[in-house]
Amino acid sequence: MVTSRDVARLAGVSQSTVSYVMSGRRSISPETRRRVEEAIETLGFQPNAGARALASQRSQVIGLVVPFAPGADMTGVLPFIETITKCAREEDHNVILATEDEGAEGLTRLSDQSLCDAIVLMEVGSKDPRIPVAAGLSVPVILIGVPDDPAGLYCVDLDYTLAGRMAVDELADSAHDRVVLLGYPRDVLARDVNFVRRFLRGAEDAAAAAAHGIAYAEVSPPDTSRAGAEAALDEALAELGPDGSRLGLVVPDPQLIQPTLQSLLDRGLVPGRDLSVIGLCTDRTAETSTPPVTNLSLEPRDVSRRAMRILFRLLNRESVPTTSTVELVTPRLTLRQTSLPAR
Amino acid sequence: MVTSRDVARLAGVSQSTVSYVMSGRRSISPETRRRVEEAIETLGFQPNAGARALASQRSQVIGLVVPFAPGADMTGVLPFIETITKCAREEDHNVILATEDEGAEGLTRLSDQSLCDAIVLMEVGSKDPRIPVAAGLSVPVILIGVPDDPAGLYCVDLDYTLAGRMAVDELADSAHDRVVLLGYPRDVLARDVNFVRRFLRGAEDAAAAAAHGIAYAEVSPPDTSRAGAEAALDEALAELGPDGSRLGLVVPDPQLIQPTLQSLLDRGLVPGRDLSVIGLCTDRTAETSTPPVTNLSLEPRDVSRRAMRILFRLLNRESVPTTSTVELVTPRLTLRQTSLPAR
DNA sequence: TTGTAAGCGTTATCAC
């Protein structure tokens, strides 16, 4: 292993000079800088992370707590992981992973062992038991998701309330007379992630808005399997409107979208011809569904980037927007093949 | 921050005794152990990771290099990340993430900065430029994937050659008389991941086997989009066999499966009724495709677990199977709705 | 502009 002492010896300077050349925390004469950088280059010196962390009290690591809970939407988390990792690297930081099933201890471990300088907590529940713990840690914590009580922590998330509203509004505006929301399955409800109720509230609010006067109902599939979708659809389609009535289905669970589309096709109901379907999912998921589903985007990359922006401002002791602790990203509606043509 | 010195003071022992109680590397009297453990408990002591790493030359961290390259199969990597992270935690290790786009420097960084004790390298290419670098690092590297020259590194992967063979054999055994392989799209080919050619070789070998005498062809879609699938199918279906002939489609790219199924349905061809489709993907993907596709499983969890088992044997200086440096996992065939019924 | 030296919080080698 090559250390900064080796570099110092080769460059004919003191060890601290090497350190200062690397950190830029004091001015160095051009000549010295050149010699040191040359020595670093020829020796291939890389500073020891542990030693650096110990001395500087900064690990240059971001802790990322991901939801690997059974039933969690797998396809959805990857863009978050990817974007967060890349943002971290841009600021010369690394990312260490922890899984949701470690619970609150996972957080204290990351923080108290000085494994990281800040934590990003994904998919927080409404009354997530980790929130009070997170608020008491010695490292800043950014939440992706909005708990009932953010406890002063910064939160970034999609504006699910707006998403719910947009879904219903879109259907109402395009002359649908009935909206059925295929809710989240039981296991998602059990995890009590906050976005569920936010989305539902948005949808309900929009449906209740006087201007529309649209029929609105919610059904809950038992799970995201084909059978779950079937059961939900049985209920949703039970009382079909009069011939020529326009039905819109809203499917907020990405995992339920494809099974729902398939069940509809199996029944001879073609989305985009016989009824409308609006999904809440990433554009990627929407593009590759069969048929491509009109969707409200989840914008995982945008959400992640904003979270990391706040995080690094916090770490660099820069000013952080103090107006609100909650930052919401506006979803984007993209019409695809599952929307009924205008009447 | 509470240190082992604080614990030692409270327990009335020396700092080294605290260390030995935690590591169990020397015998401690029951009474001393009790007092120390009590002190740890009341103070909530957590050892500083950086200091520990510095002193012990062990970071207790596993580096995981994931393929976030554009075009990489997103859904596929998550089970790997999850399984690897959990295996690491079981052995009291953490996981630090690096992305493929960091290239070989990413590896040297992880190793030379002593950020981790071992590296897992996912989705290695046939002539991956990172392999020679990996072989020269001071930490062990486990490959997921099999390069042309493993350079003595341990590799774990699905047996893609066997998978290719199994796909064609299954179709041949179920009285199909024509097999078309919808190959990997250009961007996957460009990445030159080794499994592509292994799968193709397996399929070709099986097709060539005298016993079958089955017509075999390969077509390459430009990409995994709907349009890509369309183009590939145009070619694949160009010369349709005589009426009543049994065609089998093999689709090794998970991302191409759904677009292909959709394109077939659009043409009025129902998989499982008019032709067979066999996909190479995780069971989860197969279950939720429309219709559920007969598949050969990618077994990401099994592959990951085996990789981690080798890794920790290496770290613990236990004996490692020396017979071969390459460990291949057998894919599993599951018949679903896209297989033609027996004639 | 540069050097000296005191930590940072562990681990592990001696000694007893």
Place this chain on the structure above:
DNA sequence: GTGATAACGCTTACAA
């Protein structure tokens, strides 16, 4: 069975 104490490799006052 336990206690001093010297590393581990870096950062950062404090001097010069």
